Amino acid sequence: MKEEFNPDKMIKVTNERYRQWYHIQTPGGWLNDPNGLCYFKGYYHVFYQFHPYSAEWGPMHWGHVRSKDLVHWEQLPIALTPGAPEDKGGCFSGSAIIKDNRLYLFYTGHNYYDDNDLDHFWENQNMAYSDDGITFHKYAGNPIIKTPADNTQHFRDPKVWEHNGHYYMVIGSQDKENKLGRILMYKSTDLEHWESCGPIIQSHNRDAEGWMWECPDLFTLGNADVLLCSPMGIKSQPEQFMNLSQVCYSVGHLDYQQHRFDGSKFRELDHGHNFYATQTMLTPDNRRIFFGWLSPFNEKMAEQADGWAGSLTLPRELVLEDGQLKNRPVKELAQLRQAGGTKKHLTLNGEAQVSIKDAQHAEYLFDFDDGSLTDFQWSISDQRGSLIKINCQGAKVTLYRRGTQDQYRYATLTAPAKNVHIFVDTSSVECFINDGAASFTERYYATGKVTAAIAAKGVTLDEQAYVLGKGEE
Numbered sequence: 001m002k003e004e005f006n007p008d009k010m011i012k013v014t015n016e017r018y019r020q021w022y023h024i025q026t027p028g029g030w031l032n033d034p035n036g037l038c039y040f041k042g043y044y045h046v047f048y049q050f051h052p053y054s055a056e057w058g059p060m061h062w063g064h065v066r067s068k069d070l071v072h073w074e075q076l077p078i079a080l081t082p083g084a085p086e087d088k089g090g091c092f093s094g095s096a097i098i099k100d101n102r103l104y105l106f107y108t109g110h111n112y113y114d115d116n117d118l119d120h121f122w123e124n125q126n127m128a129y130s131d132d133g134i135t136f137h138k139y140a141g142n143p144i145i146k147t148p149a150d151n152t153q154h155f156r157d158p159k160v161w162e163h164n165g166h167y168y169m170v171i172g173s174q175d176k177e178n179k180l181g182r183i184l185m186y187k188s189t190d191l192e193h194w195e196s197c198g199p200i201i202q203s204h205n206r207d208a209e210g211w212m213w214e215c216p217d218l219f220t221l222g223n224a225d226v227l228l229c230s231p232m233g234i235k236s237q238p239e240q241f242m243n244l245s246q247v248c249y250s251v252g253h254l255d256y257q258q259h260r261f262d263g264s265k266f267r268e269l270d271h272g273h274n275f276y277a278t279q280t281m282l283t284p285d286n287r288r289i290f291f292g293w294l295s296p297f298n299e300k301m302a303e304q305a306d307g308w309a310g311s312l313t314l315p316r317e318l319v320l321e322d323g324q325l326k327n328r329p330v331k332e333l334a335q336l337r338q339a340g341g342t343k344k345h346l347t348l349n350g351e352a353q354v355s356i357k358d359a360q361h362a363e364y365l366f367d368f369d370d371g372s373l374t375d376f377q378w379s380i381s382d383q384r385g386s387l388i389k390i391n392c393q394g395a396k397v398t399l400y401r402r403g404t405q406d407q408y409r410y411a412t413l414t415a416p417a418k419n420v421h422i423f424v425d426t427s428s429v430e431c432f433i434n435d436g437a438a439s440f441t442e443r444y445y446a447t448g449k450v451t452a453a454i455a456a457k458g459v460t461l462d463e464q465a466y467v468l469g470k471g472e473e
C-alpha cells in the first residue's frame with residue numbers, strides 16, 4: 001500500500017475557545033509527542049505525533065512546524081504519512097540529525113498483525129530524509145533496525161546524536177525475559193548501518209522503575225551525562241510519581257567503551273499533572289532545550305469536542321546547577337510580551353488581584369525578598385472559582401488543579417522559594433520555581449473571564465505581569 005495523505009478528510013476546528021495562543025498545536029486533529037527537533041538551514045524544526053483525521057489518537061503521522069526564533073511558528077505540510085510496508089500502523093516517535101546538509105529523520109514503524117488486536121504489533125526503526133526541510137522521502141532500505149530477539153514487541157522512539165565521529169542511537173525497549181524497561185544503544189558511521197551495543201541501562205523493578213521506557217534521550221550537560229526517559233508503570237508514591245506515567249531523569253556518566261550508563265536514581269523532571277514524552281536538542285548557541293507533550297493521559301480533553309487535542313509545552317532550557325537538573329522557559333519567549341506590562345514592589349498581608357488586562361494570556365514573575373517568605377499563593381479563577389493555585393510555604397510547593405479528584409501535586413525544594421515564574425495560555429499553565437528547580441505543567445479549561453490573584457502572609461516581593469501575544473505566523 002502506498003502511503004497517502006488525504007487533506008479533504010482532515011478534521012476542522014469548530015470552536016476556538018481553548019485554542020492556545022503561543023504553544024505548538026495542530027491545525028485540527030490529535031497531537032502527542034514532540035519529534036525530530038533540530039535546527040536546519042536557518043529554522044528550528046519541530047515535528048509532532050499527529051492524527052489529522054480526528055481528535056483522538058489514531059494512525060500516527062508526523063505533523064511539522066518551523067520557526068526562526070522558537071516563538072513564532074509556521075505550520076508546514078505533514079512530513080510523514082503511515083502506510084509503507086514497514087510503518088503500516090503508524091509513524092511513531094523519533095528524532096532528527098543533520099549530516100552533509102541533509103535532514104534525516106529516524107522514526108519507529110508501528111505495525112499490527114491482522115487479528116484486530118491493538119496490543120499485538122511489531123516495531124522497527126526507519127529513516128527518512130529531506131534536502132529542503134519540507135518534503136521528506138522514506139529511505140528505500142527501511143527498516144534500518146529490526147526488533148532484537150531478546151526484546152518484546154516494545155521497541156520504539158529512536159534518538160540519534162553524534163559523538164567523536166560516530167553516530168549513536170538510543171531506543172526505548174522492554175526485555176523479553178523479565179518484561180522490564182531498558183534502553184538499547186546502537187552505533188553507526190553512516191546513519192544507514194547500525195550495530196548493536198546492547199542495553200546500556202535497565203529497570204530492576206517493575207513498580208519502582210517501570211516495565212517499558214519510552215522516549216529515551218541522552219546528552220552531555222555541563223560535566224555530566226543526563227538520561228531522560230518516560231517510563232511506563234512506575235507506581236505512585238506519597239507526593240511523587242502521581243501521574244500514570246512521568247518523565248524521569250538520571251544524572252551520571254555514559255561509558256562509550258563499555259556501553260553502560262551509570263547514574264542517579266530516577267527523579268521526576270516536572271511535578272505537574274500534564275507532562276510527558278520530552279525530547280531535547282542543542283541550539284546553535286549550545287543550549288540544551290526541550291519540548292514535552294502537555295499530556296492528558298487517561299483524561300478526556302475538553303477541546304476534543306472542538307476538533308483538536310493537545311499541545312506541546314513551551315520550549316525550555318535544561319541546566320545542571322549544583323548537581324540539580326533545572327528547567328526554565330527559553331529567553332526568546334520575552335518577545336511575546338506586549339506593551340503595558342506592570343511592575344510593583346509590595347509587601348503583602350492578605351489577598352490582592354494582579355492587575356493585568358488579559359490574565360489568560362500572560363506571564364507572571366514574583367521575586368521574594370530574602371528571608372521574607374513564609375506563605376505565598378498565586379491563582380487563576382473563572383466564574384466557577386479557582387482553576388489553578390500554586391502555594392509556596394518555605395521549601396514546600398503545592399499545586400491545586402480544579403477537578404473532582406486527584407487535584408494536588410507537590411514538590412520539595414532544596415531551599416525556600418525565592419522566585420516564581422508562570423506562563424498562562426488559553427488552556428495551560430506552566431510554573432517554574434527557583435529558576436526552574438521545580439516546575440509544574442497543567443492544562444485547565446475556563447468558563448468566562450479569567451482573573452489572577454496573589455495572597456501572602458507578610459511577604460515582600462517584586463511583581464511583574466505581562467500580557468502575551470500570539471505565536472502563530
Ligand code: FRU
Nearest residue numbers: 033049060092093156214277
Ligand atoms: C509516547 C508514545 C511513544 C510512541 C508514541 C505513539 O507518548 O507512546 O512511545 O512512539 O507515543 O504515538
